[in-house]
Amino acid sequence: MRPCPACGAGNREDDEFCGNCGSYLGWSSRPPQPPPAAAEPAGPEEPAVPAEPAAGPTGRAPDAPGAGAARGPRSPGRAPARPAPRATGGIRALARAGARRAAPAAPPAAAPEPPPQPVRPAPARPEPPAEEDPPVVAVQPAEPIARRPVVRPVAAEETPDGPPCPACGTPNLPERRFCRRCAAPLQTREQPKPLPWWRTVWPLRRRARGGPGRMLRRILLVLVVVGLLFTGFLLLPVGRYLFEDVRDKRGGTAPIGPSRTTASAQAPGHPASAAVDGVTNTYWGAPALDSSLTCAFDKPFRLVGVTVHTGVSKDPREFRRGARPTRADLFITTADGEVRRKAMPLADKPGPQTLRTGISDVVSVRLVLRDASGQGGGRPVALGEVEFYKRT
Known part of the structure; x- marks a missing residue:
């Protein structure tokens, strides 16, 4: 397994990315470095044994004191060297020699023990140098420096027989959240x-979902749209009237005369043109109430007031006489x-009396007398002057 x-x-050995967190697995492919071998501890030192001095030709050690008087050690079973018989000396000498040969050899005398030599201490073995800390170097890019986490054992080998990755098509197990080849997320939601x-646009920003509601x-949305259209249709004339009224008040006015004036009835000597x-x-x-005066104009204009x-x-x-x-x-x-009909109340006093109208595209105005005071004695109802003003 690849941790x-x-x-x-x-993870599997051929996986490139972790199936649990999506991390790159390339750093875990390096073989672990074996730890440096520790130096074996030196055993207890043994005392040095002095070498046995070699015997000289006389059987004595060359460096022992009194080497000329003491004999060296003999090897067991070996007879000491005897001098050769002389060539002269007669029969007696030969007999003595034969007697010596027949006699058993005497045991050799024990050689004196050499004096004890001073024990020299063995030289101490040099201890191996202590391992030095590795030098501090620059950290390689994307190489983890922290201690490796404990690897979680995996019970069974992964068998990539699940759905393919939407990015690269590599099969993955159903429980994996990231692709083992390209680390693409596997459990993606369907994008709306x-x-x-x-x-x-508010208030329609909320997404409508399918369901019983x-x-x-949809019915409420249609009703809201119809209500807005109806309200706009009703408020459109009001808005236009307010806009034009502001223009009438902030703009200038000028008098305008009618091109033609007629009356339904008139008293002798007091025509409608007066x-x-x-x-x-x-x-x-x-001559009577409900008589009318009609004034016509050549071009339509904005009637501001009368x-x-x-x-x-x-x-x-x-004024009181008529x-x-x-x-x-x-x-x-x-x-x-x-x-359009406009009611105009008139005060019973001399002087001008104005009625603001604010009507556009006016072509004619008809004035009908509804009530009067001071009638009697055959006196006609007098209307001294009518003035019309337009917006400039």
Whole structure:
């Protein structure tokens, strides 16, 4: 088995990456270095034994004291050398020699023991030098320096018969989390499909999942969209009105005269044109209530406001002598044929009275008198002047 250098898990010999943590197994392929052999301890020293001195030709040690008087040791069973018989001496000498040969040899005398030699101590053996620490060198890239973890034993050999790796196609066991060849993750989740752009905008950012509430969520989403469209449709005129109203207040105004003026009824000497001639000492006289004055314009314009002068004159005493209107209705027609009604209450006093309208694309305005004061004696209802203002 091939142990993982990071977590210690067992792997096959041909695996390149750990199946437990995905670490690279190349560093664990180096054979372990054998530890240096320790020097054997020296045994107890034996005392040196002095060598036996060699005997000289006379049987004595050459370095022993009194070597000339003492004989050296003889070897057992060896007779000492005898001198050769002389050639002369007669029969007596021969007899003595034969007697000596027949007599048993006497045992040799014991040689004196040599004096004891001083014991010289044996030279001490040199102890092996202590092992020095290895020098500090630069750490190789990606090489672990820490102690190797304890290898966890593996009971059985792996048989790569599982699903193939999605990256390299190498078969792996089902319980492995990383490929044994390329370390690619094996237990990958299925990536969801990218959401459309409208699903990434709040409040539609939440991903809808299949289930019993999916149809309900779709119905609620449709209702919300319909409600937003309906609200926008209703609020569009209001928003446009506010925008144009701001422009009316911040912009300038200018008077504009009608191109044609008509009345449904008029008193003798007080025609409808007298209401738009620009002076207030002349007036349009309506013989009865519900009489109308219609003013038409050549080009559509933005009608900002309408100013009305009531009565026969600005002088208060003359103003009280005639009949004057106190309420009127304005019917404003735009270029697309739409007619808008504006109620205009009038104070019973001399002077101008203005009604802000704020209507675009106006082509005609019809003023209908609804109520008046000071009637009686056949006096007509006097309308001194009507002024129209446009936005510049």
